[in-house]
Amino acid sequence: MTALATSMAPAGMLSQRQLIWRRFCRHRVALASLWFIGILYVVVLLAEIFAPYDPFARNPTGLLSPPTAVHIFDDDWQLHRPFVYGRKVELDRQTFQRHFVEDRSQRYPIRFMIRGAPYDLLGIVPLDIHAFGVDAPGAIFIAGTDSLGRDLFSRMLFGARTSLFVGLLGLGIGFVLGLIFGGLSGYYGGAIDTLIQRFTEFLQSLPTLPLWMALAALVPKEWTPTQVYFGISSVLAIIGWTGLARVVRGKLLSLREEDYVMAAKVNGVSEWAIITRHLLPGFASYLIVHLTLAVPQMILGEVSLSFLGLGLRPPAVSLGTLLLDAQNIQTVTLSPWLLYPGAFVILIVVAFNFLGDGLRDAVDPYRQS
Amino acid sequence: MSETELPVLSVRALQKHFPVERGIIRRTVGAVKAVDDVSFDIAPGEILALVGESGSGKTTLGRCIVRAIDPTGGEATLTRRDGTSVDLVRTPQRGLRSIRSDMNMIFQDPFSSLSPRMPVIDIIGEPLRAQGIARREIHARVREMAALVGLNLDYLTRYPNAFSGGQRQRICIARALITNPRFIVADEPVSALDVSIQAQILNLLQDMRERLNLSYLFITHDLSVVEHMADRVAVMYIGRIVELAPKSRLYATPRHPYTEALLSAVLRPDPEARDQPILLTGESASPAAPPQGCHFHPRCRYAQDICRTVAPQLTEVAPGHASACHLSKELALRGVGTA
Numbered sequence: 001m002t003a004l005a006t007s008m009a010p011a012g013m014l015s016q017r018q019l020i021w022r023r024f025c026r027h028r029v030a031l032a033s034l035w036f037i038g039i040l041y042v043v044v045l046l047a048e049i050f051a052p053y054d055p056f057a058r059n060p061t062g063l064l065s066p067p068t069a070v071h072i073f074d075d076d077w078q079l080h081r082p083f084v085y086g087r088k089v090e091l092d093r094q095t096f097q098r099h100f101v102e103d104r105s106q107r108y109p110i111r112f113m114i115r116g117a118p119y120d121l122l123g124i125v126p127l128d129i130h131a132f133g134v135d136a137p138g139a140i141f142i143a144g145t146d147s148l149g150r151d152l153f154s155r156m157l158f159g160a161r162t163s164l165f166v167g168l169l170g171l172g173i174g175f176v177l178g179l180i181f182g183g184l185s186g187y188y189g190g191a192i193d194t195l196i197q198r199f200t201e202f203l204q205s206l207p208t209l210p211l212w213m214a215l216a217a218l219v220p221k222e223w224t225p226t227q228v229y230f231g232i233s234s235v236l237a238i239i240g241w242t243g244l245a246r247v248v249r250g251k252l253l254s255l256r257e258e259d260y261v262m263a264a265k266v267n268g269v270s271e272w273a274i275i276t277r278h279l280l281p282g283f284a285s286y287l288i289v290h291l292t293l294a295v296p297q298m299i300l301g302e303v304s305l306s307f308l309g310l311g312l313r314p315p316a317v318s319l320g321t322l323l324l325d326a327q328n329i330q331t332v333t334l335s336p337w338l339l340y341p342g343a344f345v346i347l348i349v350v351a352f353n354f355l356g357d358g359l360r361d362a363v364d365p366y367r368q369s
Numbered sequence: 370m371s372e373t374e375l376p377v378l379s380v381r382a383l384q385k386h387f388p389v390e391r392g393i394i395r396r397t398v399g400a401v402k403a404v405d406d407v408s409f410d411i412a413p414g415e416i417l418a419l420v421g422e423s424g425s426g427k428t429t430l431g432r433c434i435v436r437a438i439d440p441t442g443g444e445a446t447l448t449r450r451d452g453t454s455v456d457l458v459r460t461p462q463r464g465l466r467s468i469r470s471d472m473n474m475i476f477q478d479p480f481s482s483l484s485p486r487m488p489v490i491d492i493i494g495e496p497l498r499a500q501g502i503a504r505r506e507i508h509a510r511v512r513e514m515a516a517l518v519g520l521n522l523d524y525l526t527r528y529p530n531a532f533s534g535g536q537r538q539r540i541c542i543a544r545a546l547i548t549n550p551r552f553i554v555a556d557e558p559v560s561a562l563d564v565s566i567q568a569q570i571l572n573l574l575q576d577m578r579e580r581l582n583l584s585y586l587f588i589t590h591d592l593s594v595v596e597h598m599a600d601r602v603a604v605m606y607i608g609r610i611v612e613l614a615p616k617s618r619l620y621a622t623p624r625h626p627y628t629e630a631l632l633s634a635v636l637r638p639d640p641e642a643r644d645q646p647i648l649l650t651g652e653s654a655s656p657a658a659p660p661q662g663c664h665f666h667p668r669c670r671y672a673q674d675i676c677r678t679v680a681p682q683l684t685e686v687a688p689g690h691a692s693a694c695h696l697s698k699e700l701a702l703r704g705v706g707t708a
Contacts, residue, residue: 259482262437267496267544268469281486 023362030358033351040348044161048119051154052133052140055317057117059139059149062087064335065100067144075104083109084140097334108138144337146325155317156341160348162318166233167298171291173237174298175244182248187256187275193249200242211239212301216310232311236301240294247290251283285363292356296349303345319345375448376410377552377584378434383407383443383458385426385433389657401657403429404440405608408683411552414578416585418599418616420592420631422653426608427588428477431554433458434586435474436465447472450551470500470548477557479537483529489515490525493543500548510547517580518543518573535566539573546577554586559594571597592635596620601689604628607656607664610683614690621704624692626669629702637705663695671696 025031043050059065068084086106090099110132118128134140143153185196212235219231255261256279264274299319305311306320307327314321322341325331331338384407386400403426411417419427433440436457445457449471460468473496476482483492491498493515494507512522518539529537538558545553555574559567571594577583587598595602595616602619604612604627612625623629630647649668654660660667666676675695683693694700 259476259478260484262432263474263476263482263541263544264484264495266435266437266469266474268466268499269495270466270499273499277487278484281484 020362024358027358027361029354030362033354033358036351037348037355040160040351041164044157044164046121047154047157047161048121048127049129050131051151051157052116052130053151053154054117054119055150055155055158056315057150059145059151061089061149062100062139062141062145063149064147065141065145065149066335067337068139068141069102070110070140070142074107080107081109083107084134084138086138106138108134108140110134110140143340144335146322146338152322152337152340155322156319156344159317159319159322159341160344162229162312162316163299163302163320163345164348166229166236166302166318167295169230169233170236170240170298170301171294173234174240174294175291177237177241178244179248181241182245183252185245186249186252189253196245197249200245203239203242208239209304212236212305213308213310215239216305228312228316232302232305235305236298240298240301244287244290244294247286248283251286252279255279255282285359288363289356289360292352292359296352299345299348299352374413375454377413377415377448378411378586379444379446379448380410380434381408381444381446383430383433383445384441385429385438386441399657401655402608402659403656404433405656407443407605407608407610409603409610409613411584411586413551413584414582415600416578416587416598418587418589418595418602419605420589420595420602421605422590424607424653424656425605426656427590427605428556430605431474431556431586431588435472435554436460436462437474447552450549466499470496471550472552472554473545473548473550474554474556475538475541475545475558478561479534479541480529480561482541483537485529488526488528489520489532489540492529492540493525493547496544496548511543514543514547518546518577534562535569538562538566538570542570542573542577546581546583549581550583552584552586554588556588557590558587560589560591567594574598592631604631607654607659609664609693611665611694612692613683614687614692618687618690619704623702623704624686624690624697624700625694626671626696626700626702627665629704632705633703635705663693671700 024034065087068087070082070084072080072082074080084107086103086108087100088103090101091097092099111134112132114130114133114135115128116130116133118126121127132140141151141153143151143156146152146155181196181200185193215235215238216232219228219235223231261274261278264278269277302311302318303320303323306313306318307323309324312318312321314324319341323339323345326338326342383404384402385404386402388397389399389401390396391398405426407430409417419430421427429438432438434445434457440458443458446454447457447468448454449468455468457465457468457472483489487495490508490511494511497507497510498504511525515522515525520536520539520543524531529540532540541558558574559570562570574585575598578585585598587595589595599616601613601615603610604619604625606627612619612623612628614624619628620632623632630649633645633647647670651668654664654667660677662678663669663672663676663681666672669676673696679695681693681695683691685691686697
């Protein structure tokens with residue numbers, strides 16, 4: 001159908017898709033967010049390459065090491081390619097706290113595509129190439145290390161992988177549930193509608209956090225991290241579908257009454273074709289926007305559950321479990337870099353929100369631009 | 370329009386009752402008789418105008434006939450182009466699909482009756498697509514039909530929002546006519562348009578009738594449009610036809626007080642005209658609780674005792690002229706001089 005139209009479009013006329021893309025590109029922040037999110041997903045998928053260290057490798061001499069400074073000038077103001085200094089530990093005689101200071105006698109240039117700890121890329125390809133790093137015994141911790149001396153930057157990449165995909169998985173399950181329940185409710189109406197709506201209201205009226213906690217408590221302790229991961233996604237989805245179901249129902253109810261739906265019926269168009277060709281395109285754009293805006297909620301859900309110790313548990317790495325380390329006042333005052341995962345979460349959520357915002361404006365054909 | 374030819378559409382005792390529901394358990398407490406015992410015929414090539422005020426059931430009647438909604442009872446027999454007859458009321462929706470090429474509907478609002486996310490070429494071709502016709506042939510016939518209704522063929526790949534109201538109504542007409550139907554329900558096709566565009570669309574509909582040998586059920590509340598278009602006129606009041614007559618007869622010698630009141634409200638471009646319109650008092654009664662006897666009696670200035678108790682039947686008062694009024698033989702009602 002659309003192919004027919006496209007094949008007929010004379011040269012110099014823009015298709016609907018091109019128009020949407022044009023309007024989207026005009027929203028600079030949204031475009032930047034799209035790039036950020038796109039690159040982020042690539043980076044976390046290939047986290048083994050982009051992380052300089054194994055996320056579980058301990059560094060006994062570098063517990064709670066602050067972020068390593070990257071220099072390009074040495075003490076004599078000589079220009080070099082980016083490098084880091086060695087580290088040494090000093091004890092403060094008055095507070096008896098250990099401090100890391102730079103050992104200015106040693107310089108380690110940052111190398112790209114360096115050989116390091118071996119790993120299996122995507123679980124299959126054995127490799128030992130890392131995107132960047134320094135030669136041993138030097139070390140580069142661009143976000144510092146945690147209390148066990150593990151590189152926080154590497155852990156953030158692996159944690160973001162978990163969190164970003166828990167979001168997608170939870171969203172996928174919630175999306176299917178929402179479409180089915182909302183669709184049934186809106187298309188058939190009547191008693192089915194009443195039943196589903198009351199059930200939705202019931203779910204929505206339960207306070208989110210206790211419900212999450214109760215459901216998370218159902219996840220057996222002996223499950224492997226992967227199973228827990230699916231469990232948590234499902235928990236998020238079971239609560240997350242209600243909003244979407246409402247939207248789908250409302251849209252179907254209003255679109256069902258439109259004259260063009262009646263026209264299609266009078267023209268003998270089948271019910272299935274009415275739903276897929278007339279009703280769905282009317283709010284497909286709305287669904288995309290809803291999905292984009294729902295991803296950060298899922299991510300936040302995972303982060304809050306894990307932060308409270310109800311979701312994923314260490315040793316599983318997610319942005320939420322990373323923040324577990326930042327729960328006490330000591331960390332915040334002495335090792336503020338442990339809060340970086342929190343800043344990362346904010347960045348991701350804001351980017352998704354801007355993306356959704358830009359999409360919403362772009363897909364509205366009646367908006368003059 | 371010979372007497373022996375079968376009517377295109379023959380409607381008998383058609384009813385549409387909407388249940389009125391109350392409370393949480395949706396108990397049915399009554400019915401809105403939107404269409405109540407309506408009968409009429411439409412001859413091949415004829416335009417029957419259906420007039421009446423808002424809420425009189427005109428649109429519901431039109432929708433029942435094309436089965437956009439399912440009537441409660443009665444019969445509506447359509448004679449197809451191949452000479453066979455089908456009862457539109459009894460055929461299930463699935464069986465109607467092939468019959469739908471013989472009838473179609475034009476909607477009042479050209480803005481809401483076109484899918485906003487579909488290019489015009491697909492909108493016009495949709496009835497053919499639903500009949501399972503090959504894409505290549507649809508394409509050719511859409512271009513032919515679009516040219517016939519006066520659309521610019523270069524713009525067929527655009528979406529409806531690129532078109533003005535008049536052009537959109539042309540698109541609706543092209544969609545309705547593409548399967549070469551015999552019968553069209555035109556539900557107030559010009560009332561959403563500018564007056565300057567109305568004439569164009571009306572002329573287009575007339576033109577199409579002559580070229581394609583169409584019959585119309587032309588629903589409207591605009592009596593000047595009726596004067597321009599109709600062969601016969603049916604007047605509807607609260608779900609019932611109260612008067613049915615050829616246009617010139619109805620305008621000159623109405624036999625129902627409601628028709629008289631409607632006609633007196635038509636403005637005539639004559640500065641000498643001094644006739645006062647007959648102002649009806651009160652509101653049109655609710656079809657959920659119509660008055661006893663004649664539905665019109667609370668507003669009728671001629672009402673007698675019998676009108677309050679006995680419902681009048683639609684009876685022939687002159688050849689081809691039927692009226693549902695106990696007093697139609699006695700009253701001398703005021704018409705308007707037809708041009």
